[in-house]
Amino acid sequence: MNLPVDTAKLQNEMDTLAGFTQVEQTGRKGERAVTRVVFTDDDMRARAWLKSLYEDAGLAVREDAVGNTFARWIGSEPDLPAVGTGSHTDAIPHAGMYDGTLGVLGGLEAIRAMQRAGVKPRRSIELVMFTSEEPTRFGIGCLGSRLLAGTLDPARADALLDKDELPLRQVREAAGFAGDLTQVKLPADYYSAWAELHIEQGPLLECDGLQIGVVTHIAAPASYRFTIEGFGGHAGALLMPHRRDALCAAAEIILAVEHAALATAAIDTVATVGTVKVHPGAVNSVPSRVDLELDVRDTDPDRRDTVMAQVRKAIADVQERRGVTVREEEVNADAPATSSRAIVASIEKACESLGLSHRRMVSRAYHDSLFVARIAPVAMIFVPCRGGVSHRPDEFATVEAMTDGVRVLAETLRDLAG
Amino acid sequence: MNLPVDTAKLQNEMDTLAGFTQVEQTGRKGERAVTRVVFTDDDMRARAWLKSLYEDAGLAVREDAVGNTFARWIGSEPDLPAVGTGSHTDAIPHAGMYDGTLGVLGGLEAIRAMQRAGVKPRRSIELVMFTSEEPTRFGIGCLGSRLLAGTLDPARADALLDKDELPLRQVREAAGFAGDLTQVKLPADYYSAWAELHIEQGPLLECDGLQIGVVTHIAAPASYRFTIEGFGGHAGALLMPHRRDALCAAAEIILAVEHAALATAAIDTVATVGTVKVHPGAVNSVPSRVDLELDVRDTDPDRRDTVMAQVRKAIADVQERRGVTVREEEVNADAPATSSRAIVASIEKACESLGLSHRRMVSRAYHDSLFVARIAPVAMIFVPCRGGVSHRPDEFATVEAMTDGVRVLAETLRDLAG
Numbered sequence: 128m129n130l131p132v133d134t135a136k137l138q139n140e141m142d143t144l145a146g147f148t149q150v151e152q153t154g155r156k157g158e159r160a161v162t163r164v165v166f167t168d169d170d171m172r173a174r175a176w177l178k179s180l181y182e183d184a185g186l187a188v189r190e191d192a193v194g195n196t197f198a199r200w201i202g203s204e205p206d207l208p209a210v211g212t213g214s215h216t217d218a219i220p221h222a223g224m225y226d227g228t229l230g231v232l233g234g235l236e237a238i239r240a241m242q243r244a245g246v247k248p249r250r251s252i253e254l255v256m257f258t259s260e261e262p263t264r265f266g267i268g269c270l271g272s273r274l275l276a277g278t279l280d281p282a283r284a285d286a287l288l289d290k291d292e293l294p295l296r297q298v299r300e301a302a303g304f305a306g307d308l309t310q311v312k313l314p315a316d317y318y319s320a321w322a323e324l325h326i327e328q329g330p331l332l333e334c335d336g337l338q339i340g341v342v343t344h345i346a347a348p349a350s351y352r353f354t355i356e357g358f359g360g361h362a363g364a365l366l367m368p369h370r371r372d373a374l375c376a377a378a379e380i381i382l383a384v385e386h387a388a389l390a391t392a393a394i395d396t397v398a399t400v401g402t403v404k405v406h407p408g409a410v411n412s413v414p415s416r417v418d419l420e421l422d423v424r425d426t427d428p429d430r431r432d433t434v435m436a437q438v439r440k441a442i443a444d445v446q447e448r449r450g451v452t453v454r455e456e457e458v459n460a461d462a463p464a465t466s467s468r469a470i471v472a473s474i475e476k477a478c479e480s481l482g483l484s485h486r487r488m489v490s491r492a493y494h495d496s497l498f499v500a501r502i503a504p505v506a507m508i509f510v511p512c513r514g515g516v517s518h519r520p521d522e523f524a525t526v527e528a529m530t531d532g533v534r535v536l537a538e539t540l541r542d543l544a545g
Numbered sequence: 546m547n548l549p550v551d552t553a554k555l556q557n558e559m560d561t562l563a564g565f566t567q568v569e570q571t572g573r574k575g576e577r578a579v580t581r582v583v584f585t586d587d588d589m590r591a592r593a594w595l596k597s598l599y600e601d602a603g604l605a606v607r608e609d610a611v612g613n614t615f616a617r618w619i620g621s622e623p624d625l626p627a628v629g630t631g632s633h634t635d636a637i638p639h640a641g642m643y644d645g646t647l648g649v650l651g652g653l654e655a656i657r658a659m660q661r662a663g664v665k666p667r668r669s670i671e672l673v674m675f676t677s678e679e680p681t682r683f684g685i686g687c688l689g690s691r692l693l694a695g696t697l698d699p700a701r702a703d704a705l706l707d708k709d710e711l712p713l714r715q716v717r718e719a720a721g722f723a724g725d726l727t728q729v730k731l732p733a734d735y736y737s738a739w740a741e742l743h744i745e746q747g748p749l750l751e752c753d754g755l756q757i758g759v760v761t762h763i764a765a766p767a768s769y770r771f772t773i774e775g776f777g778g779h780a781g782a783l784l785m786p787h788r789r790d791a792l793c794a795a796a797e798i799i800l801a802v803e804h805a806a807l808a809t810a811a812i813d814t815v816a817t818v819g820t821v822k823v824h825p826g827a828v829n830s831v832p833s834r835v836d837l838e839l840d841v842r843d844t845d846p847d848r849r850d851t852v853m854a855q856v857r858k859a860i861a862d863v864q865e866r867r868g869v870t871v872r873e874e875e876v877n878a879d880a881p882a883t884s885s886r887a888i889v890a891s892i893e894k895a896c897e898s899l900g901l902s903h904r905r906m907v908s909r910a911y912h913d914s915l916f917v918a919r920i921a922p923v924a925m926i927f928v929p930c931r932g933g934v935s936h937r938p939d940e941f942a943t944v945e946a947m948t949d950g951v952r953v954l955a956e957t958l959r960d961l962a963g
Contacts, residue, residue, distance in 0.1 A: 219827040262828050329782040346781065350828055361935040362817035362840040363764065363910035364747040367806050374818055375803050378796035385793050388785050399780035400792055401828045403821045409637040410680050410768055410819045410838040410876075412936045420828040422780045492781035517779040518830045 130240040130537045137236045137533065138526045144232060145224035147173035160520035163218040165259040166302040173216055177256060184239055192306030193299060194258040195271040200238050202251040202544060208319040210543045212536060213255030215495060219263050223522025225326045225512060229529055231256050233324045237537035248544035250319060257495045264289045267458050272495035274311040276502050281308035318503035320470055320543040323496040324536045325507060326524050330515030331488060338531050339485035340509030341474045342466055347428045348493040349460035351421045357451040359415025374405055374414035376451045383441030384421060387434045398423040398434055426463060426489050464497045467504030474508055477538035483531055508535050548658040548955045555654045555951060556944045562650060563642035565591035578938035581636040583677040584720040591634055595674060602657055610724030612676040612717060613689040618656050620669040620962060626737040628961045630954060631673030633913060637681050641940025643930060647947055648742045649674050655955035666962035668737060675913045682707045685876050690913035692729040694920050699726035736921035738888055738961040741914040742954045743925060744942050748933030749906060756949050757903035758927030759892045760884055765846045766911040767878035769839045775869040777833025792823055792832035794869045801859030802839060805852045816841040816852055844881060844907055882915045885922030892926055895956035901949055926953050
């Protein structure tokens with residue numbers, strides 16, 4: 128059965144969502160620069176608009192204490208565990224318009240396509256918009272899905288600080304989410320199955336000329352903060368032999384991270400220093416302190432540990448040689464996830480019935496599904512994006528690719544909901 | 546004649562001025578963390594308070610179009626060129642409470658000491674508070690003194706942008722300084738002599754156990770901006786072999802700058818990368834662009850040029866090897882200044898008559914006097930600061946050291962004003 132996806136409506140809603148952004152719209156057609164940080168005005172306006180779409184589709188909407196938003200199409204046996212789908216709509220600074228958003232608006236369109244076709248699912252189908260998949264504001268990714276899966280301590284979460292030193296508790300309450308975070312965790316039998324639709328954020332489908340990626344594993348991500356304390360002073364008066372410049376030490380650490388990732392010689396190892404904060408941060412002041420944030424990922428958690436061991440060895444050398452002190456804080460170091468064979472099989476069956484080319488693959492980016500996997504069987508559906516580019520304004524997926532993904536998702540959800 | 550300096554009043558006023566700051570006061574006694582960026586509310590409140598002190602001292606106050614503030618004690622022959630003194634009161638982020646401020650409040654106390662002693666100067670004595678000696682907001686130091694000396698084009702100055710992309714013209718007008726910047730330049734015969742009092746910002750006086758430094762040269766400062774353009778993407782999905790990480794390139798440049806400064810083997814060469822701005826600046830994004838600001842100084846301008854030549858050679862290599870592009874922008878590259886022999890002699894005579902130990906020295910930090918030197922004979926008076934520390938909250942000078950400086954300044958101004 129070929130479920131009727133409204134391609135124009137999907138594209139139109141993707142464009143509308145891209146308009147809720149803090150940055151100027153300078154992209155070409157189909158490309159929009161988007162900055163939508165959790166609980167900012169733009170995020171709140173996007174959430175309100177999404178809820179209006181859910182209500183138009185006759186879905187029952189609830190929000191939890193961290194702002195995860197659930198829109199449920201109630202099945203004929205509403206007491207059965209539901210089938211879940213969804214993703215996130217927050218966006219890092221100067222990102223693109225497809226990351227996460229396709230999983231939310233595509234999930235909604237999949238439900239509407241089933242409704243149009245007169246499908247009556249046995250299990251309820253629930254669409255989730257997770258709070259803060261991106262770590263931009265609170266320094267840790269997948270805030271909503273971690274809490275939902277019970278892998279992040281609620282008290283620790285509430286104490287997380289944003290760049291203005293505001294705790295999550297205060298920020299979420301100001302946004303209207305005032306409940307107790309301990310209530311966010313879902314029971315293990317809440318979902319019978321989960322499938323997330325997402326752009327690939329890598330080049331493989333495009334290179335292979337394939338339409339659908341069926342994700343069998345999600346790589347293990349870890350992130351760390353390093354604080355390098357040196358000795359500051361006036362850039363004119365503090366003489367070179369007396370310096371313990373925190374930024375020069377940081378530069379060596381940045382290069383050591385790159386070196387350690389390359390040294391594994393495995394294509395699946397990636398390590399990135401993505402942020403640098405220099406204190407005091409004046410052209411005429413020797414840096415006294417530098418904060419770095421490191422992201423390291425691998426499909427093999429042991430290899431990831433090897434990378435970190437090498438980074439720490441380099442840091443010990445920098446501390447000794449430069450007379451600086453480096454503090455390390457682990458933000459998260461998560462285990463990889465493996466997809467459910469049954470859901471992978473359901474996705475592959477959907478591809479076959481729709482005549483779409485497909486392959487199995489690893490997700491190197493991590494996703495809310497990594498955490499949903501702790502409480503439910505999961506899999507993911509990838510569609511190609513141009514050049515594998517993501518987290519940039521020129522991130523792009525064709526409407527045909529998005530539509531293929533929604534069709535596969537709809538068939539899969541229908542199959543899983545029985 | 547020993548002019549009666551009011552030590553308690555000086556300390557009290559230094560403390561009060563330190564209270565006009567954006568940062569919390571966490572310093573120990575005599576140490577205050579200060580952030581006072583030009584034309585912020587704190588700067589404006591400090592200016593208002595200073596003008597009230599000038600008026601209490603019976604000084605005639607005028608302000609020019611860039612906010613340089615002149616407080617004149619009118620001499621018995623008011624048509625003669627005046628004798629000038631002064632410094633700045635803006636402070637970089639998380640700086641201390643002595644840099645610049647001693648030259649303004651100490652200059653005021655020097656005038657009041659002469660008034661108390663019944664001195665009747667022949668020439669007028671003019672105290673100047675210069676706008677934005679620090680480059681924090683507009684990226685170029687000595688904004689007010691450069692314009693006063695005619696070494697910065699007024700149209701270029703008005704177009705300078707702050708971090709929020711606001712041009713100086715708009716910012717100064719909002720602060721109430723609406724005139725034409727071409728009116729700021731002073732004629733060459735405006736001052737017959739100029740002396741600036743300042744903390745040393747270096748360790749030499751303290752090491753030698755001396756009370757006064759008599760500055761004979763001010764080192765030649767230069768500053769540059771570098772913009773490194775690489776290729777961004779998702780930190781999970783953009784694989785290591787395909788990266789052109791702008792931050793890794795920047796790290797190599799930071800280390801090349803340090804290496805080039807050390808390579809001259811001259812104690813007077815210093816080079817510092819003081820700011821780093823990473824775009825997009827997210828833990829899970831490969832940096833696509835990095836902006837660096839470089840400060841390089843030397844007493845020998847040719848040696849400074851050698852440092853820059855070596856940095857540029859390293860940059861060419863980084864561009865080639867990493868496939869990034871680096872743009873260089875010269876912010877300023879100023880010539881050194883030499884003090885007037887007559888004023889140096891006057892300062893030394895004052896030290897002798899007051900029984901204060903002294904030595905001649907080079908200023909490695911640069912000061913507004915570097916630019917006043919273009920239109921008037923100048924010299925500077927240094928007093929020791931603890932550990933040579935400056936541009937940090939623990940910057941510290943004893944009240945005795947400050948008082949010594951004010952006494953020498955007062956004697957010198959009296960001598961020069963005839």
